[in-house]
Amino acid sequence: MQSVPDPIIVEILSYLPISEIIRAESICKKIKSCVEKHSYVLYSRVLSRFSQESISYSHWKNVIKQMNSPSKELQFLPYYTNGGTYYGSNTYYIHNLVLEGYYCYCTVYPTNILVKYALLGTDYDTDRIRARQYISSGVNEGNDRIYFEKEILRESQEFTSQASIYAVIKQIYARAPQGGYTCPIFHFMCFSSIEEDADLGIIDRFNGVSTIDKAKEISDQLGLEYEEVSANSIRQLVFNNCNLPMQPLCWAEMSEDYNQSALNLPLKSKKLARYFYGLLIDGRRTNNYDNNIDISLLLPKGSIIHF
Amino acid sequence: MFYNFNKIEEVKIRLRSAEGHICEVEESAALMSSFIRSMIEGFNEVTEVSLPNINSVVIEKVIEYMRHYKDKDPPIIKKPIISSKMEENTSAWDAGFIDADWNMVVDLMTAADYLMMIPLRDLCCAKMACKFKGRSIDELRAEYHIENEFPSEMEENLEFQHPWRLE
Numbered sequence: 001m002q003s004v005p006d007p008i009i010v011e012i013l014s015y016l017p018i019s020e021i022i023r024a025e026s027i028c029k030k031i032k033s034c035v036e037k038h039s040y041v042l043y044s045r046v047l048s049r050f051s052q053e054s055i056s057y058s059h060w061k062n063v064i065k066q067m068n069s070p071s072k073e074l075q076f077l078p079y080y081t082n083g084g085t086y087y088g089s090n091t092y093y094i095h096n097l098v099l100e101g102y103y104c105y106c107t108v109y110p111t112n113i114l115v116k117y118a119l120l121g122t123d124y125d126t127d128r129i130r131a132r133q134y135i136s137s138g139v140n141e142g143n144d145r146i147y148f149e150k151e152i153l154r155e156s157q158e159f160t161s162q163a164s165i166y167a168v169i170k171q172i173y174a175r176a177p178q179g180g181y182t183c184p185i186f187h188f189m190c191f192s193s194i195e196e197d198a199d200l201g202i203i204d205r206f207n208g209v210s211t212i213d214k215a216k217e218i219s220d221q222l223g224l225e226y227e228e229v230s231a232n233s234i235r236q237l238v239f240n241n242c243n244l245p246m247q248p249l250c251w252a253e254m255s256e257d258y259n260q261s262a263l264n265l266p267l268k269s270k271k272l273a274r275y276f277y278g279l280l281i282d283g284r285r286t287n288n289y290d291n292n293i294d295i296s297l298l299l300p301k302g303s304i305i306h307f
Numbered sequence: 308m309f310y311n312f313n314k315i316e317e318v319k320i321r322l323r324s325a326e327g328h329i330c331e332v333e334e335s336a337a338l339m340s341s342f343i344r345s346m347i348e349g350f351n352e353v354t355e356v357s358l359p360n361i362n363s364v365v366i367e368k369v370i371e372y373m374r375h376y377k378d379k380d381p382p383i384i385k386k387p388i389i390s391s392k393m394e395e396n397t398s399a400w401d402a403g404f405i406d407a408d409w410n411m412v413v414d415l416m417t418a419a420d421y422l423m424m425i426p427l428r429d430l431c432c433a434k435m436a437c438k439f440k441g442r443s444i445d446e447l448r449a450e451y452h453i454e455n456e457f458p459s460e461m462e463e464n465l466e467f468q469h470p471w472r473l474e
Contacts, residue, residue, distance in 0.1 A: 008416060008432065015436035017387040026444050029456045 010038045018042075022064055063305055067168050067270065071301045073098075074167045076117035076276045081105075083113030083280065086292060097278070097298045104177045105298075110283065110291045112207040114200070115298070117276040119167050166194070169249065169271040170302040174295070175262045176254045181294035183283035184261075186210070188298065190249040192273035198245040203279055206251070210282055212237060215251040224248055227268055232260040241269045246277075249300075256284065261296075276300050320347070321355040322370075324363035329355075336373040341423035361418045368411075369418055372404060372427050381426035384433045391440040396433060405434045409451070 004012075009031060013021050021042055025032045035042060078094040086092040086106035094115055096105045107113050169192055176184040187210045191203055205222060209215045212228070212235050219226050225240040226248075237251040250265050276299075283293035318334040320343065337343045346353050358366065382398045389395060393402035405412065416431035439447065448455060 004413060004416075005420075008420065008428075011428070011432045012435045012439075015384070015386050015388045015433045016439060020387075020440060023444065024439055026457070027447050028453050 006034050006037070009034045010042065013042055018064060018067070066303055066305045069303045071170045071303065073173075074169065074276075074300050074302055074304065075120040076167070076300060077120050078105075078115050078117045080116040081107070081113060082109075083115070083293065084108030097295065100297070104181055104294045104296045106181070107280065107293045110183070110293065111281065113280040113293060114203060115278040115280065117278070117299075118196075119165065119274045119276075164306065165274075166305045167273050167276075167300070168302045168305060169267065169273050169276070169300040171264060171266045171300070172250050172252070173262070173264055173297060173299055173301055174252065174254065175297040177294050177296050178258060178261050182286050182290040183292050183294050184286075185254050185280060185293055185295040185298075186284040187251070187253050187281040188295075189215075189251045189279040189281065190298075190300070191246055191277040191279070192249055192271050192300070193246050193275045193277075194272060195245060196275055198275070200246065202244060202246050202248065203277060206279060206281070208281065209251065212251065212253070219248075229265070231265050232257070232263055236265060238265065238268050241271065247271050247273070254284075270302070273300070318354070320353075322366050323355060323357045324366050325359055325361060326363055328363040330363060330366045330370060332370045332373055333377070336370070336377040339373045339376060339424060340369075343422065358418075358421070360421065362414070365411075365414045365418050368415055369422065369424070369427070372424075375400065375404070376426070381430070384429055388433055388436055388440060391437045391442075393434055393437055396437070397430065401430055405430050409435075409438065
């Protein structure tokens with residue numbers, strides 16, 4: 001290693017994931033010195049995604065530490081749905097998607113429902129979220145196709161941009177209702193973006209995609225890279241990072257098995273995000289009368305980065 | 308009269324190794340090296356290039372690579388690599404070509420750098436990165452005979468700052 005010139009060491013390290021570059025620093029002084037001298041080059045591919053031009057080496061190390069901290073639920077709050085709310089009731093409101101409990105988000109419409117979430121960045125305050133449920137119940141959005149809670153969005157945007165906060169999404173957690181609901185979630189997809197105005201066109205392409213083969217076909221047409229994984233004994237897709245502002249995260253199928261109503265899907269690559277999107281493709285109909293979608297939880301897990 | 312164009316002898320470039328051995332390569336293949344290209348374009352009728360810091364074994368290996376990619380572009384290896392196995396990061400041919408010991412890869416990489424063959428240099432760098440990927444610090448130090456140069460306090464500090472580095 002001592003005989004390898006510094007520029008070559010930097011080039012070798014540039015092929016490693018960031019966490020392994022940090023690990024490599026501990027091998028010997030020569031590598032550590034190379035990383036310190038050329039940290040901007042080594043980390044540029046990540047820095048550009050944070051819209052950061054340059055940060056100090058020690059600050060960067062702290063960011064890396066945050067990126068690799070253990071996964072926990074991320075503070076994303078749903079603020080939009082085009083699927084309506086069953087009976088217009090706050091009992092079935094979209095905020096249930098991030099709250100543990102018996103109640104679900106129950107839609108009015110049966111397919112291709114887009115739910116948008118914004119990163120709040122503070123620790124979960126479930127009372128505050130529940131309080132919002134009551135505020136929102138004052139708005140009869142059940143029969144409206146589009147509901148948009150501007151206040152939550154504005155608040156989260158002010159907070160995340162002032163504090164320069166990003167989420168690093170590492171896994172997706174979803175749960176179907178375990179009983180008492182007639183149309184449990186069957187297929188869904190997740191996406192993320194850093195900007196709020198990311199093009200939703202890519203999401204629309206997956207409307208109605210209820211088989212893994214069809215999901216692969218559309219992904220191939222769009223040039224998306226993905227991997228097939230197994231979760232709950234069902235084939236699922238997780239997507240690699242792509243160059244689009246709107247990043248697909250996963251395509252998933254929920255199990256019919258009552259004991260496998262929860263799905264924990266680790267992603268192959270970490271995704272930076274301030275916005276999270278759930279495309280609820282369809283539900284599993286259990287009778288001939290109800291035709292909508294019921295879902296208990298849909299949320300990303302990962303870590304938060306403060307610049 | 309039938310004239311077989313295939314029989315026209317292509318100009319050969321003679322590469323003189325550190326030991327003074329001559330290795331011959333077709334000019335069209337040798338042009339993959341920006342260094343040799345600049346020699347040929349800069350000095351008309353150059354047919355011999357001296358490479359005093361590259362041994363003949365490495366030159367033969369470089370020539371193998373030049374000939375394989377004479378008429379096509381080498382695959383681009385994505386950063387970061389996705390696996391510690393080269394065949395999962397690049398083509399089967401590239402993975403087989405670079406399946407060599409550490410010293411050979413270092414020599415090849417140094418030669419590629421000198422000859423200004425960026426795709427070959429990148430292949431070597433990716434191969435070396437594969438040797439790092441997923442290995443513990445202690446394993447790497449043992450394999451490459453690197454002594455622990457960090458005082459124990461510094462080791463502890465590194466472990467405190469980045470506990471996952473040893474995962």
